[in-house]
Amino acid sequence: xxxxxxxxxxxxxxxxxxxxxxxxxxxxxxxxxxxxxxxxxxxxxxxxxxxxxxxxxxxxxxxxxxxxxxxxxx
Numbered sequence: 001x002x003x004x005x006x007x008x009x010x011x012x013x014x015x016x017x018x019x020x021x022x023x024x025x026x027x028x029x030x031x032x033x034x035x036x037x038x039x040x041x042x043x044x045x046x047x048x049x050x051x052x053x054x055x056x057x058x059x060x061x062x063x064x065x066x067x068x069x070x071x072x073x074x
């Protein structure tokens with residue numbers, strides 16, 4: 001028996017009020033998954049943008065030294 005079959009079997013045994021609650025919860029989970037996918041896509045675009053902006057900078061000489069800092073962090 002698949003997970004889907006088990007859910008359907010249990011769902012059929014519930015009263016209509018409980019079925020609506022299950023539907024609300026399924027909608028909540030779907031929305032949460034969409035938000036998570038959107039955040040992951042945004043992170044990927046951000047990483048790509050940063051990578052593109054920084055391309056070639058590793059070959060540039062450093063213009064500041066540790067002595068140039070006014071405050072040192074531990």
